Amino acid sequence: MKQLDQALNPISLRKPGYLWDLLKSLVDRDLKLMYKRSTLGIAWTLINPLLQLLVFIFVFQLIIKIDIPQYSSYVFTGLLAWNWFQNSLFQATGIIIDSRPLIRQPGFPSVTLPVVVVTTGLIHFILALPVLVVFLLIDGVQLTPIVLCLPLLQLIQFGLTVTLSYFLAAVNVTFRDTQHTLGVLLQFLFYLTPIFYEIDSIPERFWYAYGLNPMVHIVTCYRQILIWGVQPDWLALVIIAGVTLILLPIGYRVFRRQSLRFVEEI
Amino acid sequence: MRDAILVENLGKHFNRYHVTKPFTIMEAVLSGLQRIKPVEHFWALRGVSFTVEGGKMLGVIGHNGAGKSTLLQLLGKVAHPTEGRIKMRGRVGALLDLGAGFHGDLTGRDNLFVTAIVAGLRRQEVAYRLDRIVKFAELEGFIDNPVRTYSSGMMMRLAFSIAVHTDPDILLVDEFLSVGDLSFQVKCLNRITEMKEQGCAIVLVSHDVSQVERLCDRALWLKQGTVMAYGEPEVVAGQYTSEMRSQTQHRTPHRPPQLTRTGAQLQVNQNRFGSLEAEIIDVRFLPKSAIESGDRLQVEIDYRAQPTVDSAIFSVAVSQEDSKPCLDVNSLEAGIPYIPLQEKGTIRLTLDRLDLSSGQYFVNVGIYKQDWSYAYDYHWHVYPLTVDSKTPSKGILQPPMRWEVVSSKTPQLLPPR
Numbered sequence: 001m002k003q004l005d006q007a008l009n010p011i012s013l014r015k016p017g018y019l020w021d022l023l024k025s026l027v028d029r030d031l032k033l034m035y036k037r038s039t040l041g042i043a044w045t046l047i048n049p050l051l052q053l054l055v056f057i058f059v060f061q062l063i064i065k066i067d068i069p070q071y072s073s074y075v076f077t078g079l080l081a082w083n084w085f086q087n088s089l090f091q092a093t094g095i096i097i098d099s100r101p102l103i104r105q106p107g108f109p110s111v112t113l114p115v116v117v118v119t120t121g122l123i124h125f126i127l128a129l130p131v132l133v134v135f136l137l138i139d140g141v142q143l144t145p146i147v148l149c150l151p152l153l154q155l156i157q158f159g160l161t162v163t164l165s166y167f168l169a170a171v172n173v174t175f176r177d178t179q180h181t182l183g184v185l186l187q188f189l190f191y192l193t194p195i196f197y198e199i200d201s202i203p204e205r206f207w208y209a210y211g212l213n214p215m216v217h218i219v220t221c222y223r224q225i226l227i228w229g230v231q232p233d234w235l236a237l238v239i240i241a242g243v244t245l246i247l248l249p250i251g252y253r254v255f256r257r258q259s260l261r262f263v264e265e266i
Numbered sequence: 267m268r269d270a271i272l273v274e275n276l277g278k279h280f281n282r283y284h285v286t287k288p289f290t291i292m293e294a295v296l297s298g299l300q301r302i303k304p305v306e307h308f309w310a311l312r313g314v315s316f317t318v319e320g321g322k323m324l325g326v327i328g329h330n331g332a333g334k335s336t337l338l339q340l341l342g343k344v345a346h347p348t349e350g351r352i353k354m355r356g357r358v359g360a361l362l363d364l365g366a367g368f369h370g371d372l373t374g375r376d377n378l379f380v381t382a383i384v385a386g387l388r389r390q391e392v393a394y395r396l397d398r399i400v401k402f403a404e405l406e407g408f409i410d411n412p413v414r415t416y417s418s419g420m421m422m423r424l425a426f427s428i429a430v431h432t433d434p435d436i437l438l439v440d441e442f443l444s445v446g447d448l449s450f451q452v453k454c455l456n457r458i459t460e461m462k463e464q465g466c467a468i469v470l471v472s473h474d475v476s477q478v479e480r481l482c483d484r485a486l487w488l489k490q491g492t493v494m495a496y497g498e499p500e501v502v503a504g505q506y507t508s509e510m511r512s513q514t515q516h517r518t519p520h521r522p523p524q525l526t527r528t529g530a531q532l533q534v535n536q537n538r539f540g541s542l543e544a545e546i547i548d549v550r551f552l553p554k555s556a557i558e559s560g561d562r563l564q565v566e567i568d569y570r571a572q573p574t575v576d577s578a579i580f581s582v583a584v585s586q587e588d589s590k591p592c593l594d595v596n597s598l599e600a601g602i603p604y605i606p607l608q609e610k611g612t613i614r615l616t617l618d619r620l621d622l623s624s625g626q627y628f629v630n631v632g633i634y635k636q637d638w639s640y641a642y643d644y645h646w647h648v649y650p651l652t653v654d655s656k657t658p659s660k661g662i663l664q665p666p667m668r669w670e671v672v673s674s675k676t677p678q679l680l681p682p683r
Contacts, residue, residue, distance in 0.1 A: 021389045029372065029380050036371045101367035105384055106342030106358040106438065177290035263344045264280070 019112065026116040031123065045124040046131060049079045056196045068198055070139035073132070073227050078195035078219045080128055085161055085215060086186050088114075088121040092165030093172050093179045096259050103259050110259045111252055114165035118158055125154070136226065144229035153225065156237055157218050159244040166251030170258035193219055214240050269355070270436050270467035271318040271341065276350035278311040278336050278491075310336045311491045314350070318484075320435070323468040325478030325499060327506055328488035334471045337488070338362065338438050341469060356435025357386050363440075364425035370414030374405060374424055377413050381425070385432045395431050402457070403427035404450070423450060430457050437461065439470045455481075479503045530648050537648050540641035544571040544578060544607050544633050549649050551629070559622055559655035559664040565615045567631055569643075571607035578605050578642060579634040582615050584651065587626050592662050593617075596634075604636070623664040624655035 035042055056075050060066040068074050092114040096103065103110045136143065172178040193215045194202075202210050210216060217236035224232045311333040318324045328334050339345040340352060342360055367384065368377045378399060382392040400409050403423040413421060430437075437458075458481075462468060472478050478485050478499055485502035487494040494509075495502045524532045527548050532538045551557075552564040565582055581596035595615070597605055605613070629651050632644035655664050 018386075018388055022383055025380050025383045025389065029369065029376065032376060033369060033371055101363060102384060104339075104342070104344055104360075104362060105367075106344060106360050107386060108344075108384055175290055260345055263339060 019109065022109070023112055023116060023119065026112070027119050027123070030116065030120045034120075042124075042127065046128055049076065049083055049128065050131070052079055060196055066197060070136075070141060070227055073135045073139045073141060074223065075196050076132055076135050077222050077226055078193070080125055080132060081157065081219050081222050082190065082193060082195055082215065084121045084125045085157065085218075086190070087124075088118045088161045089164055089168060089186065090179065090182060092117045092161075093168040093182055095165070095169050096173050096255075096262050097176070100263070103263055111166075111256055114162055114169060114255070118161045118165065121161075122154065122158060132226070139227075141227050142229060143226075146225045146229055146231065149225050149232060150222075153218070153221055153232065153237070156241050156244070159248065160214060160218070160240060163244050163248045163251045166248075166255040170251075170254045173258040173262045189213060189215065192216075195219065214243075268320065269317045269353075270320040271316075271324075271355075271469070272351070272353040273317070273341075274315050274351040276311060276314040276337075276340060276352060277309060277348050278333075278340060278345065279307060279348035280310050281307055309491050311340070311488075314486075314488070314491075314493055316484075316486055316493075316496060318436075318467045318469060320355075320465040320467050321462055322483045323462060323470060323481060325482035325485045326469065326471045326488060327473070327475055327478055327485060327502070328494075331490075332488040333491040334488055335440070336491075338440060338469070338471055341436075342438055354436055357433075358436045358438065359385060359429055359432050359434025360438040361426065361429050361440060362438065364429070365421040368413050368421060368425070371412055373412055374400075374409040374416070378409070378424065378428055381428050382432060385429065386434070387432055399424075399427045399431045402431065402453070419447065419450075426454060430454075430461065435466060437466055437468045439468060441472055441474075475503045475506055526648065532645065532648065537646050538644065539646065540633070540643040542643055544569055544575045544642040546631055546633060546643045546645055547610075549629070549631050549645070551649070551651060555650065556652040556654065557620065559624060559653050560619050560666060563617045563620045563651075565617075565629060565631070567613045567615075567633075568610070569607060569613065569633060570610050572609075574609070575607040575642065577603075577636040578607055579636060579638065580605065580613050580615075581632045581634060583630045583632075584620075584622070584627050585630060586662070587628065589647075590662075592622060592627065607633075620653070621663055621665045622653045623659045623662060624653050627651040627653060 031042070034044075040047065053072065053076050057072065061071060095113045095117060096110070099110070099113055102108055102113070133143075168178060168182060192210065192213050199216070199220065217233055217240060221232035221237060224230050314333075314337065316324065326334050326337060336345070338360075340347050341354065342358060342362075343352075343354075367381055372380075375396075378396070379389070379392055382395075382399070383389060387395075400406055403420075403426070405420060405424055408416065408420065413424075416424070439458075458468065470478065470482060482499045484497065485499040486496045487502050487506050495505050521534050521542070523534075526532060546567055547570050548568040550566040550568075552566065553561075557563055567580065567582075579596050579598045581594070583594040584592045586592060597613075627650070628647045629649045630644070630646050631649065633642040634640070634644075635642065657664070
């Protein structure tokens with residue numbers, strides 16, 4: 001019986017070395033595709049947040065004055081974290097439907113697919129970090145050793161995004177319009193995250209509900225370690241990590257079940 | 267050799283959903299979530315048992331919907347069995363929808379790496395086998411070009427080559443012999459035989475009974491999800507073929523010979539086949555049944571359906587007297603998904619020009635069930651067509667043409683006409 005269980009769960013059959021190779025080659029493929037499909041290639045992933053930043057600076061520094069010190073660094077940090085989150089979720093939602101040939105391959109660990117998407121996003125995030133550093137220097141920010149918490153913060157966001165991706169991709173098998181619905185929801189969530197405004201602008205009576213959005217805390221923590229050079233909000237991070245650890249195995253299972261169901265539906 | 271595949275009392279249960287099962291969140295909310303529940307259950311596969319030793323090949327035959335692909339999915343562990351047991355020893359490779367995972371914008375090399383790693387190889391292993399894979403696919407000069415520049419044959423060759431070089435212990439094959447040209451097919455067969463000799467267990471799913479008879483060590487015949495026969499390929503293939511023949515005859519009702527309007531005799535099971543749920547009453551050629559090459563030809567088919575047929579496909583084929591096909595078209599592929607038949611009606615096919623060389627032809631006309639599973643009525647070698655031409659030509663085609671001398675150093679050699 002034990003053997004059967006193992007056979008039904010391809011991941012346990014694999015050596016970690018193989019999974020690493022698989023992840024690497026799929027991420028590599030995604031990056032190459034992105035690079036080949038547009039003349040600007042990887043540069044797009046930089047230009048996009050820069051243009052967004054330009055819009056926010058134009059609107060909130062020239063038209064409506066919002067008084068936030070180091071505004072470029074403030075917004076750019078938020079944008080990088082948010083774009084990683086949003087693009088990953090959006091892409092991962094369609095991943096089961098889009099990857100039929102891969103899922104049909106015997107023994108293919110389909111649960112790696114959302115991980116591939118989120119990893120590709122992380123690479124873009126990391127590629128954009130030098131630009132962020134330039135903004136920080138322009139804004140006169142002194143980087144402190146607390147910056148070394150950055151990988152930990154990214155790991156927590158990674159886990160959170162993968163977990164949510166599992167659920168969204170699974171729902172998309174049953175309801176094919178999830179991606180469209182998600183687009184609207186994410187836009188809504190964007191405004192409910194302090195990316196171009198300060199958290200203090202939210203009236204105090206809404207704080208409790210507002211705080212339920214995990215991205216509020218994650219974005220704030222990035223700023224705490226990068227711009228303000230203070231300890232991140234450890235309590236919030238522990239709660240997010242804890243909830244992620246509980247939901248991840250559930251999402252993993254739901255995703256696996258749905259990807260099998262999708263293949264069977266043909 | 268010990269068993270590489272052991273299947274015991276395998277069963278797979280499916281739910282069939284309501285046709286109006288909501289596909290979007292919006293619909294689901296509006297319909298109040300009631301129609302999500304399945305309305306019907308059925309067994310796609312039940313009570314299937316067999317073993318395949320290493321170095322042996324099992325052929326699985328059966329009609330569409332007999333459960334062949336479900337069986338492959340279960341063996342490939344991309345679907346869970348509802349009951350029973352599957353034991354697979356070793357790595358499973360597959361020749362299923364070849365090349366479907368390729369990305370056109372990436373080079374052959376990039377696609378090769380991803381596909382081979384997805385199939386279960388480590389990166390160094392792929393690098394080590396790279397040359398062999400490329401050589402086998404005969405793509406040495408093209409491997410660094412984007413796959414979108416490949417012909418479909420090249421793509422298939424690459425996909426096949428990758429799949430057979432991943433050294434699986436078990437190989438699942440879905441109709442592989444349509445890969446590439448004849449010489450490549452021979453190469454594929456040799457490679458498959460070689461893998462078998464090295465101890466690979468192979469499961470081949472095929473429509474082609476003679477292929478299973480030729481290649482396999484054992485055969486399994488599935489019908490509506492259950493095993494009809496399992497054993498020596500010759501025996502199983504014989505049983506399968508005789509059953510198919512009796513099925514078709516069973517569907518074709520007995521009826522005395524009829525005459526068409528032009529006087530040809532229609533005799534069931536000789537030049538007329540089908541269930542006759544819908545009938546072809548008459549076929550007319552306009553302007554007439556003897557035309558000049560390049561003329562316009564209209565084929566009008568009068569039909570009668572008793573009582574009504576929801577949807578049908580019309581097909582018209584032109585063949586030479588020795589049955590060599592010249593033209594074969596049907597309404598479905600022409601983009602008309604549904605033609606409902608009610609009582610009587612006429613369908614017209616217009617061929618703006620028919621550039622056949624001169625000779626005698628037959629126009630074969632048929633009405634088929636919407637899923638092509640059988641013919642309602644098919645008239646074969648009943649309606650003759652004569653094509654005349656002023657300029658004789660060999661072969662089938664006689665397109666409008668002219669000869670010109672574009673450049674010649676000695677034009678005076680060609681006397682003016």
